[in-house]
Amino acid sequence: MSSFSKAAALAAMFPFVLAATPDTCANDSSVLSCSGTSTNTCCINSPGGLFQQVQFWDTDPATGPTDSWTIHGLWPNNCDGTYSESCDKSRAYTDITTLLQNAGQTDTLSYMQTYWLSDDESDEKFWEHEWGTHGTCISTLDPSCYTDYTTGAEAVDFFVKVVSLFQGLPTYTWLANAGITPSDSQTYSLSDMQSALESAFGAPVILLCQDTNVVYEIYYAYNVQGSVQDGTFVPTSNVGTTSNCPATVQYPTK
Template sequence: MFQSAVALAAMSLLTGTNADLQTCSTNSGYSCASSSTTPTCCFNYPGGALLQTQFWDTSPSTGPSTSWTIHGLWPDNCDGTYESSCDSSRAYTNITDILQTQGRDDLLDYMDEYWVDINGDNESFWAHEWGKHGTCINTIDPDCYQGYTAQEEVGDFFEKVVDLFKGLDTYKALAAAGITPSTSKTYTLSAIQSALTEMHGASVYLGCSSGKLNQVWYFYNVQGNAIDGSYKAVKTLTNSGCPSTGIKYVPK
């Protein structure tokens, strides 16, 4: 039941957000799976793999005690390498103002709960994620919009990251496999990987610090643009940074 519910939710989330972007053919190939090296408004390149990344912060704790939190959405060059900070002219630092101007108050409220900075400076965290990663997603460049309005792509980016995150409930997927936060229990890498692979449909990157689970990255290839294109789960391009056994998953 859990897997079916997640799969249905993911399907509904990954089909589009009705952005004002140029229409893309449904016959176009998925990013990373094509020999094309030409970036277009309908083909993500060179950052053809998109990673929805999450945190489990416990020192200090961030976000709800029964949920992971958002790290970001990162374009990867299909091989584990990536470009960053691709357009300094669009490295906006007033994310809250932009979202409020666009009438995305509900999105902003959600981000304040689930996309939180470990030092309490959410605004700087969001600006960092947009400037470093969002500006490198070529299919949301201003030229890709029809009737573009200033900073339209910024709101679309944050909305898409949140939509993806809502379809990837890491806490629930682990709990369904009997993997819950504990001060005494430890878990194996294979058990954690299996639980999240079952939800996502492909293997994920798992990160640990001092043997404590604290990160997960979900990899996708995209057909069409990054906002209303079709997302397909693909296996991790990066080896997990956790030990094979004795992994701690401590409570917030």
Template structure:
């Protein structure tokens, strides 16, 4: 299900400097977003109702980095005229997904928390670019963070941003290379003069961690009486309603078969990824979980784990879905 586009929005592709069209809901809705920060829902699937109200999260860099952007400016994906300064307006990837894992077997991360997958810049039409700048595919992310004042961010990542096969560094490098290099507001030319090489990657990891900390998926489900179980199953409506009740917004849920393993929270962005304001919105797409019989197992490694299991990839599923 998709909404009808009542207006076409013009933004500029940071990779080509060419203007392109991006769908929005209406001129009135866009004006409200720009003036008040109200969230803009692209469509509402049958299993969910609109969010209870706008929610915004301002971030700041743990390393002290600051942009020159005004975070009260219009949110990404909601403009009605061309935007010239893509250092302060995320485009074309203005639909930002904070994605989280629930890895139960083999288990990763604390037993009472979901873990970070990443922050993905999708285009406003649900399409996306990846691996936008191979020259900035930095290695040794841990060293980069430690050397640039983000040791606390790194410590948090070691617990909450972990790879299912124990290859955390490779995982972090992948997320930066694949998604972070596609963010227009993190182009090196957008950084303060004299910034060290890799500073924009440090800002990326700072922001992902801070945003994740505002989205306690495990706690929200537990508050609604939904905790990991070896025997219980849930309907998609029950899980979705629980998260919307707690957060005010509807994420998308994805499964490996009938087992819940991924959640994505959606945002538009005012200003820069470095220190902008994330404006939360309802999911503009449906996930792949079945309507019922969904398992939410406890994290455990009972000796029957799959040591060579690949990381679940929502983008791989979506590539197939959108063909």
């Protein structure tokens, strides 16, 4: 099963129950974001049409399971390496936990409490930051893009989508399948790690390092056919982000 199919199947496990329905985008479902300027921004993500799903490998302090990367976020890149941020401060919701609980998304919340963790603030503050800074800049999540809109429905859609995308991107497993596992003594070729992940994902990825050569973050990129809520995410190359890692890297244990 492809990574898209896995993500779609996993997304179906998280039913959305708020009384809000995204616009129907049948006529725009084949248009790929970043393919041109669109005025139909409820159905085609614009200007932020390059979506970067970013993951952490935190080891000091360690966060999340020892056999999984964790979620950083989903960022709408303006297709040219630039970003819009904090696009609607009136929708910078707080208490994401209660928002998800009230929407019946307890499974999504539980997953986030395991795989979407901060290493320097509360998880709740981290989620609030990711939504307020990045989620509010996703054009298809604008309240005007819903019928029977209920406050917070678009934020719930955001968190459900980020979780489902992450579940279709098992970075640890893809690397382990290539014989690349965390080690406090062994080093790895950066090109080997990138090749293993590109082969599994279907497009080039970007690995970032800290402390010169310690791998700690990865960027996957997508264009989207249709809306973020129910469109098709198509793997593509990152724009505006390059690796800072040397040719030989460390991938330490948690």
